[in-house]
Amino acid sequence: MTATTTRAPRLRDHRRIRLVTALLAVAAVVFALIALGTGDFPLSIPEVVQAMFATDGGFATTIVLEWRLPRVLAALAFGAAMGVAGAIFQSLTRNPLGSPDIIGFSTGSYTGALIVITLVGDAYLSTAVGALLGGLATAFVVYLLAYRRGVQGFRLIIVGIAVTAMLHGLNTWMLLKAETEVAMTASIWGAGSLGLIGWQQAVPAFIALAVLVPFVIILSGPMRQLEIGDDAAKAHGVRVEPARLALLVVGVALTAVVTASTGPIAFVALAAPQIAHRLTRSAGLPLVGSALTGAVLLLVADFVAQHLLPNAVPVGLVTIVSGGVYLIALLIHEARKRL
Amino acid sequence: MTDSTRLRVDDVTLAYDNRVISSGLTVDIPDRSFTVIVGPNACGKSTLLRSLSRLLKPQQGRVLLDGKAIGAMKPKDVARTIGLLPQTSVAPDGITVVDLVSRGRYPHQGMIRQWTSADESAVVDAMRATDVAELASRAVDELSGGQRQRVWAAMALAQQTPILLLDEPTTFLDIAHQIELLDLFARLHREGNTIVAVLHDLNHAARYADHLIVMKAGEVVATGAPADIVTAELVEHVFGLPCLIIEDPVSKTPLIVPKGGHWQA
Numbered sequence: 001m002t003a004t005t006t007r008a009p010r011l012r013d014h015r016r017i018r019l020v021t022a023l024l025a026v027a028a029v030v031f032a033l034i035a036l037g038t039g040d041f042p043l044s045i046p047e048v049v050q051a052m053f054a055t056d057g058g059f060a061t062t063i064v065l066e067w068r069l070p071r072v073l074a075a076l077a078f079g080a081a082m083g084v085a086g087a088i089f090q091s092l093t094r095n096p097l098g099s100p101d102i103i104g105f106s107t108g109s110y111t112g113a114l115i116v117i118t119l120v121g122d123a124y125l126s127t128a129v130g131a132l133l134g135g136l137a138t139a140f141v142v143y144l145l146a147y148r149r150g151v152q153g154f155r156l157i158i159v160g161i162a163v164t165a166m167l168h169g170l171n172t173w174m175l176l177k178a179e180t181e182v183a184m185t186a187s188i189w190g191a192g193s194l195g196l197i198g199w200q201q202a203v204p205a206f207i208a209l210a211v212l213v214p215f216v217i218i219l220s221g222p223m224r225q226l227e228i229g230d231d232a233a234k235a236h237g238v239r240v241e242p243a244r245l246a247l248l249v250v251g252v253a254l255t256a257v258v259t260a261s262t263g264p265i266a267f268v269a270l271a272a273p274q275i276a277h278r279l280t281r282s283a284g285l286p287l288v289g290s291a292l293t294g295a296v297l298l299l300v301a302d303f304v305a306q307h308l309l310p311n312a313v314p315v316g317l318v319t320i321v322s323g324g325v326y327l328i329a330l331l332i333h334e335a336r337k338r339l
Numbered sequence: 340m341t342d343s344t345r346l347r348v349d350d351v352t353l354a355y356d357n358r359v360i361s362s363g364l365t366v367d368i369p370d371r372s373f374t375v376i377v378g379p380n381a382c383g384k385s386t387l388l389r390s391l392s393r394l395l396k397p398q399q400g401r402v403l404l405d406g407k408a409i410g411a412m413k414p415k416d417v418a419r420t421i422g423l424l425p426q427t428s429v430a431p432d433g434i435t436v437v438d439l440v441s442r443g444r445y446p447h448q449g450m451i452r453q454w455t456s457a458d459e460s461a462v463v464d465a466m467r468a469t470d471v472a473e474l475a476s477r478a479v480d481e482l483s484g485g486q487r488q489r490v491w492a493a494m495a496l497a498q499q500t501p502i503l504l505l506d507e508p509t510t511f512l513d514i515a516h517q518i519e520l521l522d523l524f525a526r527l528h529r530e531g532n533t534i535v536a537v538l539h540d541l542n543h544a545a546r547y548a549d550h551l552i553v554m555k556a557g558e559v560v561a562t563g564a565p566a567d568i569v570t571a572e573l574v575e576h577v578f579g580l581p582c583l584i585i586e587d588p589v590s591k592t593p594l595i596v597p598k599g600g601h602w603q604a
Contacts, residue, residue, distance in 0.1 A: 237418030
């Protein structure tokens with residue numbers, strides 16, 4: 001042996017992941033600034049920045065901070081939450097289709113909201129609570145129906161799709177039975193929109209999401225180990241079923257908080273993790289990357305919905321159309337893989 | 340070989356739901372032994388290994404590590420002492436060899452995980468020992484079956500446990516890779532580790548084990564050094580296979596030669 005030892009090249013090369021993550025973060029900030037400057041009262045990016053830090057409380061400041069910022073921040077935070085929820089569920093089910101919008105939780109939230117709107121009225125808070133409870137109850141039912149000595153991914157997806165179909169039927173029936181005005185309100189909520197978000201609606205949702213963040217961080221380790229199979233994870237000291245249940249609960253909570261605030265918004269949870277995975281070339285689905293990708297996706301979708309289409313539409317319409325295209329592409333890709 | 344046992348199965352009933360595989364089973368794993376569990380299909384050998392590795396909780400009785408029930412210990416504490424190469428594992432999409440091997444360090448890391456130089460050297464050592472260091476940055480899905488199995492073995496080695504459990508580690512490998520992998524485990528055994536393996540091939544078992552556990556229908560039929568216990572009667576009794584036992588010209592261990600109906604016509 002020689003006296004000098006050459007240091008081995010860095011074992012795990014995470015440069016690409018770091019670079020892509022940084023670029024996504026920059027993209028999120030840039031799009032946010034553009035969105036803050038766009039509308040009936042257009043502002044350039046420097047003007048937006050100036051308005052944000054101005055202390056005189058001028059008109060531009062009111063527009064940026066009071067009108068546009070809550071919606072932009074909500075798009076970022078909710079998109080990030082949906083990206084993380086999608087990554088959690090797709091990782092647990094080991095399937096790119098295993099996303100909360102496919103396995104029924106958003107539909108369940110809609111059912112909960114519909115029940116509340118029909119019975120109590122369409123106040124924002126009660127609708128949100130109804131959606132939250134509807135989402136949680138659906139997740140609970142799907143989990144119970146899929147449980148057999150632990151929960152396996154594929155069973156969860158199949159049961160989830162079945163439950164979604166039933167809830168869709170129930171939702172349609174409720175809309176048909178409801179009075180016209182109630183049905184209208186419910187339909188608008190059901191389209192999924194960021195249009196009603198002001199500070200008053202956004203802040204409680206932000207707090208709820210912030211509470212969930214530490215749990216996501218704590219559970220990210222066990223989630224990585226679950227990716228290599230239950231047996232290996234257990235052999236590494238992961239309490240597999242409790243970890244899986246905790247991940248499900250956190251994923252459902254993230255989805256439910258967002259859906260309660262906006263109505264069901266499809267596609268972001270489905271696509272963000274897969275896009276982030278391809279961009280970063282990470283092992284498994286990256287949580288931070290999925291969060292940033294989700295944030296950018298929802299922000300851009302909302303921008304398209306508000307400003308680029310001839311008439312402003314709810315963001316849910318934009319995402320569901322892009323989601324439909326994405327889903328078909330995904331199904332074709334998966335089917336090819338199986339052949 | 341010492342008489343002490345860190346790992347023992349104490350009067351356990353092992354079952355999947357209501358299907359009882361073994362009841363009243365007691366097994367000692369001698370320290371620093373290369374123990375191989377053999378027996379016909381569905382005799383409960385993998386089930387026994389699963390209970391040793393905490394994958395299957397006994398319905399009755401306890402699995403003891405240093406006198407304590409492993410079911411009552413912290414999972415990560417157990418995972419720093421007992422490693423496992425599972426029969427089935429899945430590699431996440433696009434994971435590289437070094438990333439996968441690194442996951443074996445999980446039991447050594449805290450909640451806010453930090454990658455230490457001890458982790459780094461454990462991973463490097465494990466990849467060198469299994470001869471996959473050159474593949475470090477390759478994607479696991481691109482590898483051949485033999486390479487992949489060595490990568491999984493590297494992950495189990497990176498866990499750096501004094502006791503290593505192997506569930507049919509040589510299945511799906513060609514003969515050369517089988518021998519290569521078994522040689523690796525034999526070296527780990529010489530270096531002071533306790534190895535417990537479930538193997539299908541009786542001759543491999545007789546060659547590499549210094550302690551053999553022979554099972555049939557959920558019960559242990561014989562235990563001891565291969566040279567002491569492997570007889571034509573035992574093989575016929577356990578596997579229903581008429582055979583001759585000769586001395587392996589290389590290893591001087593018992594070599595099982597099946598008679599087979601085809602040659603007796």
